[in-house]
Amino acid sequence: MSNSVQTYPRPDFERTSLLWTSLNGPWDFLFDDQDAGLSEQWQYNGLPKQVIVAENDGKEESVDTKATQITQQIAALPEKLLQKNVFTSGKDGKVHKKQRINVPFVFQTPASGIHDLGAHEVVWYERSISDVRTEAQKQQGHRILLRFGAVDYDASVWVDGQYVGGHRGGHVPFDIDITDAMSTRSTLVSSSATARLTIRVRDSTYDLTQPRGKQYWGAKPESIFYTPSTGIWQSVWLESVPAARIADSSHGTILRSEDIESGEIHAKIAVQGRKVAQKYSVEIEAKFHGVTIGKSLKTELPRAAEYVEMKFNMRLSEQQTRELPQEVLKDIPLDDNRCWLNRVALWSPEHPSLYDLKLRLYDSADRVVDEVATTTGMRSLSWTNGDRTFTLNGRPIFQALVLDQGYWPETGMTPPSASSLKADVELGKKMGFNGCRKHQKVEDPVFLYWADKLGYLVWGEMANGYEFSDEYVERFNQEWVESMKRDINHPCVVAWTPINESWGYPSLKDNIEQRNHIRSLYFITKTLDATRAINDNCGWEHVQSDLTTFHEYGDANVMANACASMEGVLGKKANRDVFVLPITGACRNDTGTKDTEGAPVLCTECGGINIAPAKGDASGKEDDWGYITATDPQDLLKLIENLLMSIARSGLVSGFVYTQLADIEQEVNGLYTPDRKEKLDAAKVRAIIEEAEKVYFSHQSRGK
Numbered sequence: 286m287s288n289s290v291q292t293y294p295r296p297d298f299e300r301t302s303l304l305w306t307s308l309n310g311p312w313d314f315l316f317d318d319q320d321a322g323l324s325e326q327w328q329y330n331g332l333p334k335q336v337i338v339a340e341n342d343g344k345e346e347s348v349d350t351k352a353t354q355i356t357q358q359i360a361a362l363p364e365k366l367l368q369k370n371v372f373t374s375g376k377d378g379k380v381h382k383k384q385r386i387n388v389p390f391v392f393q394t395p396a397s398g399i400h401d402l403g404a405h406e407v408v409w410y411e412r413s414i415s416d417v418r419t420e421a422q423k424q425q426g427h428r429i430l431l432r433f434g435a436v437d438y439d440a441s442v443w444v445d446g447q448y449v450g451g452h453r454g455g456h457v458p459f460d461i462d463i464t465d466a467m468s469t470r471s472t473l474v475s476s477s478a479t480a481r482l483t484i485r486v487r488d489s490t491y492d493l494t495q496p497r498g499k500q501y502w503g504a505k506p507e508s509i510f511y512t513p514s515t516g517i518w519q520s521v522w523l524e525s526v527p528a529a530r531i532a533d534s535s536h537g538t539i540l541r542s543e544d545i546e547s548g549e550i551h552a553k554i555a556v557q558g559r560k561v562a563q564k565y566s567v568e569i570e571a572k573f574h575g576v577t578i579g580k581s582l583k584t585e586l587p588r589a590a591e592y593v594e595m596k597f598n599m600r601l602s603e604q605q606t607r608e609l610p611q612e613v614l615k616d617i618p619l620d621d622n623r624c625w626l627n628r629v630a631l632w633s634p635e636h637p638s639l640y641d642l643k644l645r646l647y648d649s650a651d652r653v654v655d656e657v658a659t660t661t662g663m664r665s666l667s668w669t670n671g672d673r674t675f676t677l678n679g680r681p682i683f684q685a686l687v688l689d690q691g692y693w694p695e696t697g698m699t700p701p702s703a704s705s706l707k708a709d710v711e712l713g714k715k716m717g718f719n720g721c722r723k724h725q726k727v728e729d730p731v732f733l734y735w736a737d738k739l740g741y742l743v744w745g746e747m748a749n750g751y752e753f754s755d756e757y758v759e760r761f762n763q764e765w766v767e768s769m770k771r772d773i774n775h776p777c778v779v780a781w782t783p784i785n786e787s788w789g790y791p792s793l794k795d796n797i798e799q800r801n802h803i804r805s806l807y808f809i810t811k812t813l814d815a816t817r818a819i820n821d822n823c824g825w826e827h828v829q830s831d832l833t834t835f836h837e838y839g840d841a842n843v844m845a846n847a848c849a850s851m852e853g854v855l856g857k858k859a860n861r862d863v864f865v866l867p868i869t870g871a872c873r874n875d876t877g878t879k880d881t882e883g884a885p886v887l888c889t890e891c892g893g894i895n896i897a898p899a900k901g902d903a904s905g906k907e908d909d910w911g912y913i914t915a916t917d918p919q920d921l922l923k924l925i926e927n928l929l930m931s932i933a934r935s936g937l938v939s940g941f942v943y944t945q946l947a948d949i950e951q952e953v954n955g956l957y958t959p960d961r962k963e964k965l966d967a968a969k970v971r972a973i974i975e976e977a978e979k980v981y982f983s984h985q986s987r988g989k
Contacts, residue, residue, distance in 0.1 A: 292703045294434055294520035297734045297775070298533045298682070301643070301656045306417050308521040313385035314399070317407040317485075328483045329446035332411045335382040352493060352502055355751050359788060360508035361838075361893075362910055370503040372490070374406040379856075385628050388521060389434070390419075391514045394697040402489040402504075413479040416467055418525045424479040426528045429559070431461045431482070434519025434729060438488040438495055445480045453760070455488070455496065456727035456748055458519075458535060458769040485734040488515040494757035496764055498725035498748025499690060506848065509910060511690075514698045519729055527559040529565060530655040531644050535767065537592055538644070540774045542661045543816045545678060548629040549601035550661060554644055555592040562588075569597045572641045573630060574613045576605050583647060599640055599663055601628045623680070631678050632662025632776045634719040637740030638775075645680050660773050662737060662776030668818040668831050671883035674985070675832075677779070677819070681985065683933070684742060684887060684940030685976040687956070689721040691728050692949040694959040698726065710741045712961060713946060719972030720777075720822075722889060722942045726783060727768045736777035744780040744820070744942075746770055750789040756787060758802055764790050765806065769813055780817055781810050786824040786836065786859075793826045793865050797875045797919050800865060803828040823889050825861040833880045835863055836890035838944075840914040841927035846890065848935040854886055888932055893944040893954040894924055894963065909952035912944075918965040926973045933977040936984030 290657030291307040293299055315322075315332045319339065327333065357363045390397040392408065400849045418427050431442065441448070441763030444466035452459035467480055489495055491502055501510035531539050544551060554567045566583040578601060584593045597832060601609075606619060606628055617624040617636050624631055630638035639660040646655040666674045674681035679715040689709065693701055700706050706729055713721055720742025723732075736743050747765050750757045765783055772778055783806045784790065790799040798851070807821050821829050824836035835858050837847050855863045867877040895911025896918060915921035925943075933937050948955040956964055 286642060290592055290852065292731075294432075294522060294703075295533075295730060297730055297737070298657060298659050300524075300526070301658055303524075304417055304419070304422070305522050305524040306415075306805065308412065308414065308523060309388050311384055311385045311412075312388050313411040314392065315383045315409045316381040316392075316401075316405045317409055318381065318405055320407045320487075322407065322409055322485060327409060327708045328441075328443040328448075328485070328523060331481065332383050332483070335380050337382060338379045351752070352491065355493065355791075356503070356508070356510075356886065358791065359751075360510070361912060362508065365508070365910065367503070367505060367507050369909070370505050370507060372504045375445075389514050389517050389519050390696055390699050390947040391437075391518050393512050393514060393976075394695060394699070396696040396699070396701070402512065405488050405515065406490055407485065410484040410486070410517065412482055414523060415479050416484045417523045422525050427525050428462050428464045429467055429530055430524045430526055431463045432522050432524055433459050433517070434521070435727070436486060436517050436519075437482075437514055439486065440778055441485045443483040446483075452765060452766040455514075456498075457764055457771060458730075458757060459706075463827070484502055484517070484572050486516045488513075493752035494749045494750050494754050496750045496761055499692075500748075509952060511692060511950050511952075514695060518697070518699045521523050527558070527646075527655045529556060529560075529563065529646065531555075531567075531646050531657045532592075533657075534772075534774045535770045536775075540642070540659075541598075541664045541816065542616055542632075542663050542776060545626050545629055545631060545663050547598075548627065548663070549598050549714065551594075551598045553592050553594050554587060556646060557591070559586065559591060566647045567593050567595070567656075568645045570597065570643040570645070571597065571599060572740045573599075573601060573605075574609055574636075576601070576608045578605060580639070587701070599629055601630070603628070623678075626678070629663050632664040632737075632740075633677055634714075634717055634740040634742060637738060638662060639737060651893040654894075659774070660737060661774065664776050666779055666817060668885050670881075672865065673937060673939060675885040675887075681939070681982075682719075683981045685718050685974045686720045686722050686742065686744065686889075686940060686942040687716070687718045687891065688724050688725045688942050688945040689713065689728075690945060690949055691726050691732075692947075692959075698732075700729060707735040707739075708961065709946065710735045710739050712957060712967075714739065714741060715967045715971070716956060717967075717974030718943070720779070721946070722746065722782070725943075730771065733772055733777055737775055741777055742779050743775070743777045744782055745769070745778050746782040746785065746823075749785055753789050753791070753796075753799055753802075761789075762806070762809070766809065766813065767811065773814055778817065780820055780832070781814070782820040782823045783807075783810065784822040787822060787826045787861070790822070790826075793822075793828065794862075797868060797873060800828050800875055818885075820889070825858045825863050825972045827864045828878055830878075831881075831884065833863070833884050833886045834889040835886075837888055838891060838893050840913060841924070841931045844888070844928055845931040845934070848888065848932050848938045850935075851880065851886075851937070853881060854937070886937055887940040887942070888938055889942045891932070891941055892925065892928060894921055896921055906951065907954045908951045910951065920971055922965050923971070925970065929973060929977040930980060933980040934984055936981060939981070939985075 315884035387398045392399040439453045441451040447466045450461040499511045500513035532555035539553045564586045568583045569581040571578040581597045624636045644657045722744040817829040820832045864879045868875040893912035947957040948959045
């Protein structure tokens with residue numbers, strides 16, 4: 286991200302006595318194409334100035350038949366795929382020189398300062414770091430955490446040649462306590478002394494069992510696939526933390542805020558770093574727009590657990606409601622039951638009310654040793670109403686979502702700045718969308734922070750792999766669970782989607798093992814979070830799902846037929862069954878599954894309409910495409926209107942996901958250009974979506 290203004294990377298969970306330093310910016314960087322760094326002990330000796338690569342004979346690398354087949358099976362418009370789209374090897378004696386990279390932008394992007402689009406599976410980073418603690422904090426025993434937003438894919442980390450830890454998984458955060466490694470240096474007697482931080486990252490170009498989402502394995506991005514992203518792609522920072530401290534959601538702190546009837550949050554506050562037999566207690570304080578609601582009783586950690594479970598009432602008293610600023614009550618009037626339930630402020634896209642929380646940790650002497658600021662929103666979800674509706678706070682909602690894939694032209698998967706994430710939420714809302722399906726990417730948590738504050742529904746999703754195997758199962762399970770834990774406390778997240786369009790599961794029609802893994806993902810997800818709906822395999826071939834979702838990229842007439850009845854909804858999509866059928870055979874039986882009577886139905890991908898270049902306009906490229914092509918912006922607007930009205934008029938389909946927010950590389954079917962300029966009047970799109978919502982509710986009784 287931009288280094289002109291350094292903002293704390295986790296505003297959703299921030300210490301009130303925060304002391305941190307960003308490590309974004311220039312690092313030393315070196316390609317290690319022959320994976321020689323470990324054997325040559327670069328981690329001990331520092332990165333060399335250059336390496337000579339004994340390459341192959343300069344011919345094209347062989348085409349992987351399986352990878353080609355997978356591309357053809359899932360690519361949109363496969364007839365347009367490039368021929369021999371493979372990386373080429375250089376000549377013998379190629380030299381890679383140590384260079385500078387601008388973290389957190391990956392080497393494939395212009396913003397990194399390198400912009401190399403070749404295949405480099407092993408890369409190294411290095412820079413100097415300093416102890417961020419004050420002298421007082423050192424005396425108090427504070428620890429130094431090295432924190433990563435995300436590193437794609439397998440990272441190993443050393444401090445002055447001492448291995449301190451690592452992490453596998455390209456889309457989720459991890460922390461490493463480097464205090465002891467820093468303290469072993471006799472020279473580190475002042476905060477100005479430095480140590481050498483070295484990171485090795487391996488990110489396979491070709492391994493299709495590795496969760497990669499839209500990152501392509503070919504030399505040039507094509508169809509629905511984009512430029513890959515290797516290495517550090519989210520913020521890196523050092524943070525001073527108390528030895529015993531409040532844990533974030535990734536390490537066990539969970540705030541359940543769906544019990545709007547009682548007005549209570551159900552909190553599990555976890556603690557890290559407690560030594561055996563040390564006594565600590567936890568307290569919660571809540572405020573709403575500056576008005577203190579109250580503090581919980583201090584609850585002591587049990588001897589046999591590193592967490593406490595407690596309830597806390599978020600309902601304002603009559604006196605507290607009178608203390609609210611008048612400008613607040615103009616936005617959320619006390620007599621509006623969409624905003625309040627018995628003086629409990631409700632979160633919704635229209636009224637995103639958030640409570641400010643302080644989580645405090647006390648030691649045995651009743652001293653505050655850690656305090657964290659976070660937020661929560663009181664809101665309830667239901668998808669088991671039996672009438673095909675999805676309700677928020679007891680009211681049916683029409684989910685008008687946009688497919689948001691989070692790419693930018695100069696920075697790839699990394700937002701150009703923290704404000705870019707806020708801007709994308711605002712751009713979606715400007716066109717009338719009340720949320721997004723974050724597609725094949727675990728987005729930077731700053732995005733969810735703004736979705737909470739601005740009122741934007743989010744469907745959480747993981748980056749899929751493309752080849753099923755035991756290793757894929759292990760990799761995916763780990764990263765999916767870590768992504769859920771990171772985001773579980775955000776009220777904006779209303780549904781989980783682990784799998785998209787059977788990617789990585791090519792044989793669901795007859796393969797019980799592949800079905801069983803999707804079932805296991807459903808139950809793992811449900812065990813971790815029973816408060817949100819699960820969309821197991823978005824689009825078709827559902828194995829175990831709370832929702833009936835389908836994808837349809839046809840025009841308005843095709844969509845009208847698909848949405849007119851459950852027969853149309855459940856008809857084959859892309860020649861796939863919407864729900865898997867039974868498998869029968871000797872000792873190999875699977876009952877299959879089917880639509881749950883009354884479950885919500887949503888079209889979770891549609892549209893994908895691009896605009897044909899104007900006559901004489903040479904800016905378009907041969908590989909630019911969309912699923913449908915409009916002649917001009919006015920035609921695009923009419924196609925969108927017809928499409929969305931075809932969905933809404935059925936009263937059966939309770940939402941849609943329009944593809945997509947912004948153009949990405951060759952996929953030019955966005956509502957905005959890659960640099961987020963409007964392709965058509967946002968107010969007119971908003972008017973269409975608002976009308977579609979009205980039409981849905983006027984026809985909704987048909988689906989009951």
